[in-house]
Amino acid sequence: MSAPKKHVVFDVVGTCVSYDAIFDALDSRLGDRLRAECIKPKLLGYTWFEAAEREYTYLSISGRYIRFYDVFRSLFYRMLWMAGIEEPRxxxxxxxxxxxxxQFMNLDARPGVAECFQILRDAGFTCWAFTAGDTKRVRGYFTRNGIDMPIENFMSCDSLGIGKPAPESYRPLLTQFAGEEAWFAAAHMWDVSGAKSTGFKGAYCTVWEKEPCIDLFGTMDVMADSFPEMARKIVAASQETESKSA
Incomplete structure (x- = not known):
């Protein structure tokens, strides 16, 4: 009798790969000018991403889905204005x-991601990628960093026309898994909790946000400070469930 299938779906940008290349580009291109205005490049970069995620989500909610990359690009001068620059252009x-x-093409993998995938695959899990980015660009992050992620294991919000964390964005994968063990892993607590609310088991890594804010999002099934630790906890939780049902 074959073992039951098990899956872990990973968010990619901000989770498996970091934003550091964008922050570094802001610093190298505009850093001196920004610091002269008492603006930290990394903080500007963070607020730019956060504002873009909000506008992307609001557009999706209102039925006018636009690719995240296009939203991010459009907001650049607005973010300079909001940071206190009187004449952004x-x-x-x-x-x-x-x-x-x-530099969006040059995002680096976070430490331990490759090991995380290997731990999970050795334990019988299939790893998937679910992103708000376009599949070609996002798969390039894995290829560039020497991490195996088959193209058939990708799903993009672009193909659905629905942005995370709308419940409708997570459900196609759950439907595809047909009741098999399914985890969702991310370094964004809003993403993990959104997936968990639709039926996934939730795995959260603190590598990006540091503070999980469980008062807002609740406690996930697995929470860890590194990707290998998160993988080992997922495997342990799965084995515990299997032993209880045996």
Missing amino acids: KFATDDDLAYILE
């Missing part, structure tokens, strides 16, 4: 923006 140029956006 004199402060920075379209060439500056193009340089920063080019």
Whole structure:
């Protein structure tokens, strides 16, 4: 008798790969100008991502889905204005923006991601990627970092026309798994908790947000400070469930 199938779906951007290349590009291109205005490049980068995620989500909710990359690009000058720059289009140029956006192709894997996948696969799990980015670009992150993730194991919100964390975005994968053991793993607590509310088991890594804010999102089934630790906890939790049902 074959072993029951088990799955872990990973968020990618911000989870498996870091935003550091974008932060570094902001610093190298505009850092001195930003610091002269008492603006930390990394903080500007963080608020840019957060604002883009909000606008992306709001557009999706209102039935006007637009790719995250396009939303992110459009908000650049608005973010400079919100940071206190009186004339954003004199402060920075379209060439500056193009340089920063080019770094979207160069996001690096977070420490321990490859080991995490290997631990899970050795324990019989299939690893999947579910992203708000386009599949070609996001798969390139894995290829560039030497991490195996088959193209058939990708799902993008772009193909659904629905952004996370709408419940409708997670459900197609759950339907595909047809009642098999299914985990969702991310470094964004809003993402893990959203998936958990639709029926996934939730695995959260603190590598990005540090503070899980469980008063807002609740406690996930697995919480860890590194990806290998998270993988080992998923495997242990799965084995415990299997032993109880045996």
